[in-house]
């Protein structure tokens with residue numbers, strides 16, 4: 001087959017797959033609409049059936065991925081497959097892959113939008129430049145506001161770094177649409193993050209930076225929650241002291257090379273990322289950490 005015929009055939013195949021998926025999605029929506037109209041007993045039965053199928057699919061995907069991950073060549077193929085939006089959406093639905101960087105940046109922006117909107121402003125994601133740069137744009141009253149750099153550094157930047165610790169640089173793009181506030185009384189040149197006493201009240205001082213051991217754990221309690229702190233250079237991580245397997249405490253576990261081994265059934269966790277190395281589909285419960293003037297503060301999540 002010639003190269004152009006091959007390209008055409010592959011395009012036709014792609015169009016057919018897309019059309020099949022569109023039909024499938026419409027069918028699912030239609031069926032969901034029908035089930036919605038049924039009585040509680042019927043609806044609950046269908047939900048239980050769906051749940052059982054989901055659990056079965058999840059178990060199969062998890063096993064399959066574990067096997068593929070063990071083979072370096074298959075791992076590359078797996079990563080390529082996950083870049084397909086349908087594969088990604090299904091694995092995300094089952095909680096098997098973690099939220100993408102794009103999703104985490106969007107949820108960081110979502111978390112600060114209420115503050116910005118109170119000031120007739122907003123923010124949008126312009127671009128992510130891997131591996132560590134995000135470009136955002138301040139919109140509405142925030143764009144061109146004398147306090148915009150404070151808004152960027154104290155609000156948007158902090159939120160992005162909390163949700164995406166791997167992001168080191170956040171830049172502001174120019175050219176937002178300046179929305180004139182409807183009511184001049186609302187014009188406010190104070191950054192919504194300038195007076196963040198309310199937000200500050202959620203951060204609890206836990207210890208000095210020097211008290212957190214490098215690549216090891218320090219156990220402490222924050223508002224009744226037992227947490228594990230760990231340090232990697234300037235970066236401090238904080239996890240709930242609860243194994244992702246059966247939620248049992250892990251502070252008595254052995255630590256080697258920045259990896260914590262649960263003393264109960266041996267699950268291993270990277271203290272730097274919270275990732276479970278034994279069962280990659282689970283992760284430790286993470287709390288946000290900030291270090292200000294050598295003071296380590298934790299915000300429970």
Ligand code: FES
Nearest residue numbers: 243245246262265
């Ligand atoms: S409770 Fe940690 S491995 Fe089972």
